[in-house]
Amino acid sequence: MKEFSIIESFFKSGRHQRRDVEIGIGDDCAVTNVPEGQSLVVTTDTLVSGVHFPEDTEARAIAHKAIAVNLSDLAAMGAEPAWVSLSLSLPEADEEWLSDFSRGLHEITEYYTVQLIGGDTVKGPLTITITAHGFIPKEQALTRSKARPGDWLYVTGTLGDAGLAFDIITGRKDATPADKEYLLGRLNYPTPRVLAGTTLRRIAHSCIDVSDGLLSDVQHILNASNCGAVIHVDKLPISKPMMDSVELSEALRYALAAGDDYELLFTISEEQKGNLEVALANSNVSATCIGQLNGMSEKLELKFEDEPYHINASGYQHFA
Numbered sequence: 001m002k003e004f005s006i007i008e009s010f011f012k013s014g015r016h017q018r019r020d021v022e023i024g025i026g027d028d029c030a031v032t033n034v035p036e037g038q039s040l041v042v043t044t045d046t047l048v049s050g051v052h053f054p055e056d057t058e059a060r061a062i063a064h065k066a067i068a069v070n071l072s073d074l075a076a077m078g079a080e081p082a083w084v085s086l087s088l089s090l091p092e093a094d095e096e097w098l099s100d101f102s103r104g105l106h107e108i109t110e111y112y113t114v115q116l117i118g119g120d121t122v123k124g125p126l127t128i129t130i131t132a133h134g135f136i137p138k139e140q141a142l143t144r145s146k147a148r149p150g151d152w153l154y155v156t157g158t159l160g161d162a163g164l165a166f167d168i169i170t171g172r173k174d175a176t177p178a179d180k181e182y183l184l185g186r187l188n189y190p191t192p193r194v195l196a197g198t199t200l201r202r203i204a205h206s207c208i209d210v211s212d213g214l215l216s217d218v219q220h221i222l223n224a225s226n227c228g229a230v231i232h233v234d235k236l237p238i239s240k241p242m243m244d245s246v247e248l249s250e251a252l253r254y255a256l257a258a259g260d261d262y263e264l265l266f267t268i269s270e271e272q273k274g275n276l277e278v279a280l281a282n283s284n285v286s287a288t289c290i291g292q293l294n295g296m297s298e299k300l301e302l303k304f305e306d307e308p309y310h311i312n313a314s315g316y317q318h319f320a
């Protein structure tokens, strides 16, 4: 199957066309319009088979995740997603695989009203690169660098589920069928916190998405903002399927060090703390206060019930 027919057959969906797309798939380039008063926000992420997901992952999940991780980066800036483009390297033009992949891609892009505006396919090892574009009102981008001493540190959702799911897939851990289904869903079909991100741009001082693991990602904020922080590990949000499957100390290790959560980690001032719950009420996600920032330059301390806490695990190890 030729490149042209792959793009035409599987990815040119006429179902929803955004009005800001003048020319979509089918010409040499896409032509789009950025609304007045908004900045264009762009991010790109590549997933490599055998590195970022196990080789036997279902095609629908691969497509979902490739889009979701990019929308998560947009969410971390407070941006509203608009368009994506796809570069797909495939060992062979397997029609069944392509059909499942395009189904996964259409499901998540339709859910977030995002339009695929261009694509390229080549023959090679299975690799998916997505570039995502979004909008943000001028000068309102949430960054890593504006956290302040005294800010409260919050995280959405729960942490560590994807890390445990990965260990279940690779046979190092086990869980009940129901817990397994939930945890694998968290690994294969992560939820980008798009609505929470746009809500937070008026409230938070800084924000990042948790992709490498809480410890690594919190350190990015501390380094960029020249702050320190104390995290109370006994406050970390842990899902019930996680609590049912492993000891607390292991659950905390997953929550602190495993990656692939795609939750938002953010800091807010004392004055904004009261507004947070109301603001997040319609974003379908809870947020948990897990610590506080201080003036100790780039130093991160962990505490369990106010006693110092140590773990011997650093950032996320990609599948290999």
Ligand SMILES: [Mg+2]
Pocket: 072, 073, 076, 208, 209, 211
């Ligand atoms: Mg990120």
